[in-house]
Amino acid sequence: MDELAALEDPKARAVNEKHGDDHGVNLGALRAIAKRLKIQQDLACDLWRTGDSAARLLALLICRPRLFGRDELDTMLRESRTPKVHDWLVNYVVKKSPHAEELRVAWLADPDPVVASAGWALTTERVGKKPDGLDLVKLLDVIEAEMKQAPDRLQWAMNHCLAQIGISHAEHRDRALAIGERLEVLKDYPTPPGCTSPYAPVWIEYMVSRQTA
Known part of the structure; x- marks a missing residue:
């Protein structure tokens, strides 16, 4: 110390x-x-x-x-x-x-937005690496209904999950892009030169372009 x-x-x-x-x-x-x-x-x-x-x-x-x-x-x-x-x-x-999966499920439903943001962070990890068993449609439903009004840290975590769904799952990409465009969460976030914007539509399109380059 x-x-x-x-x-x-x-x-x-x-x-x-x-x-x-x-x-x-x-x-x-x-x-x-x-x-x-x-x-x-x-x-x-x-x-x-x-x-x-x-x-x-x-x-x-x-x-x-x-x-x-x-x-x-x-x-x-x-x-x-x-x-x-x-x-x-x-x-x-x-x-x-x-215990990661058990905690993910518990935290995702927690009323404390800081705790819930950890659940969303763990969910984003699964969306990208181990999506089997996840209901991506339901996740998009929740993001569409709740992300715009969510407190900052929770909103950031939900937005990351939205972007990851659009990046990793082509079958849900159009809907993820549409949700991001409609909600406009982090659209005006100041982004340093050389960094990717956290605005989901820009983030998704950039990462997908790198995958296909």
């Missing part, structure tokens, strides 16, 4: 706070510490219990995802209220857990 405190940078904190995060440690420095520590599950659990965001990010880099129980991961997700901790927990830990 002393080492993490010494890495605190006011400029990094100011940038992170603009994105809803509450730490000032450079992520490259965190990854360097994690590389030195290697996998240490007990230390990861101790770091998580501090509640400090930088410590929790480090914990997610040095933990062993398969050792966490289903209820333990659920509790951790509900404690993860800052975007970066939430994102790393879902992508680096939950996706590698044997």
Whole structure:
């Protein structure tokens, strides 16, 4: 914790706070510490219990995802209220857990929009890699009915799922494009040069063009 405190940078904190995060440690420095520590599950659990965001990010880099129980991961997700901790927990830990599918189904229906966004992130993963058993038509129905009014983090996750359906499943592409065009979610999102817009129709068409190039 002393080492993490010494890495605190006011400029990094100011940038992170603009994105809803509450730490000032450079992520490259965190990854360097994690590389030195290697996998240490007990230390990861101790770091998580501090509640400090930088410590929790480090914990997610040095933990062993398969050792966490289903209820333990659920509790951790509900404690993860800052975007970066939430994102790393879902992508680096939950996706590698044997409990991922059970949690996906539970979180997708959760009334807490931050928790639900994790369910949508896991669903997007399945849409792209393991779609068998998913009702893509129903997912599109829900996105069409609810995405426009959804809180920001949930809306972002639903939009990613919409784009992934359009990218990965040609039979649903026209409908995915039509939903994106009608709802106009993230249409005016500021996109840096060289990056792809998160606006679903642009995102879908760009990724499909790369697949067919």
